[in-house]
Amino acid sequence: MSRSATHESAPATAATRTQLLAAAAEIFAERGFRNATVREICRHANANVAAISYHFGDKNALYAAVLRETAPAPAGGPHAPDSQATRTLPPERKFRLFIREFLKRMTEKGPNCHHSRIMAREMIEPTQALDDLVNEFIRPQHQWFQEVVRELTGPGFTAEEIRLMANSVVSQILFYKHCGAVIERLQHRDPFAPERLHQLERHITEFSLAAIHTLAAARHTAKPTRRRTPPKSTQPSTPR
């Protein structure tokens, strides 16, 4: 049989595997593990349906390979937390940068954002990959962001309160990703439309900073008179 389509480049096998990974990354990012089908991925990759089993083993193994191949460098999170450049920024700049990068990764469709978009799908439709994703990406990022929030608030807040504030910020971004179908119907437009993205970023940032600064100011103002919570600044963070 004629095989001109799939044999147009030398090492064809490498080409097929690469095409499968690329197609899978896009489709998993768009639909999630469950709704993405083997047949659709192979159609996009211009490959036979057996190719996934041949090259990767099964659908699960393909998904795991996609996660490995699309993962950012270990130090490269949304914030590049170990980056010298970001480490020395003032907390509010880091805060703004985090929101901007997070929104960007939720909205852009380029290959650099597949991993983040797959993680957004994992959050609401978990697979067996979620444990690793949480341990390797979500937890470190979230902890880094909590540190930023802590720098913003100054002392006086428990670890739990810091976490709740960080959650409140993150939730405002994920909402547009996860509930896009509702927002499209409520507002008759793409929640991440480029012309609106700047306003959305600005709103989330200002809303969150307003809340954090105000709560911090209230805490610092209230501290001298507050007796109901004994001083606990030397207590360790809430254990895992």
Place this chain on the structure above:
Amino acid sequence: MSRSATHESAPATAATRTQLLAAAAEIFAERGFRNATVREICRHANANVAAISYHFGDKNALYAAVLRETAPAPAGGPHAPDSQATRTLPPERKFRLFIREFLKRMTEKGPNCHHSRIMAREMIEPTQALDDLVNEFIRPQHQWFQEVVRELTGPGFTAEEIRLMANSVVSQILFYKHCGAVIERLQHRDPFAPERLHQLERHITEFSLAAIHTLAAARHTAKPTRRRTPPKSTQPSTPR
């Protein structure tokens, strides 16, 4: 054949239909339309797998019937917006009540909360029922809540800004519902654990009120000097 199990009560047919609806409501609320199976629903209802087709037509029709049967009374939203009792409350009380009721409906498992929990699933995994749900429940509730936010902020904000603030509040609640699997792994506990629910409610309320009050104060303070945005208070809301 012996039918002692299913014919234990007179009008057995009404009993079977009712049991199917009850089982379906629970399972759709727990898993969503897609992950709930006909076989599982019938198992829970102690009915034959053909019973759904016989009584309702198909799975879709069962789902629609569940939505109709579990819908709150037209005036009875989370906020009971047309209720005389809530209409006269000050905006901050209405705001707090909205958050409390919303959280309650996201966490409780009683039959009164099936509809809300199904809607939460619809938001992230839409079916053909989403259009009606948005028009009949989500839009009216969201608009009512935006009015509450507007009352809180006072004049000076566009409809879009009010909507963004309302979204920011709602997203903090839905986050715990939609990303429960992640939060369980991050914090090794149920995000809606009863002993934490009060703290979560308090945090979301205070965080949001702090943001709204601060943004409103800044807007009112900035108004006399701000010339970049010409007065637009007579402009209609952003058209749908």
Place this chain on the structure above:
DNA sequence: GAATCTGTCAAACGCGTGTTTGAAACGATG
């Protein structure tokens, strides 16, 4: 040049899903 290896293919398989089917049982009706 034959044997082996690698990679692809069309077809089929096994499974789980939602739906349909013909038989059966019970109650109601005349």
Place this chain on the structure above:
DNA sequence: CATCGTTTCAAACACGCGTTTGACAGATTC
């Protein structure tokens, strides 16, 4: 009592999914 209507049942069907299979083709090796 025979007939009809209603409801339930076990079994089967159709479909889409992920995976497997044996055949095939091209490249490599000896």
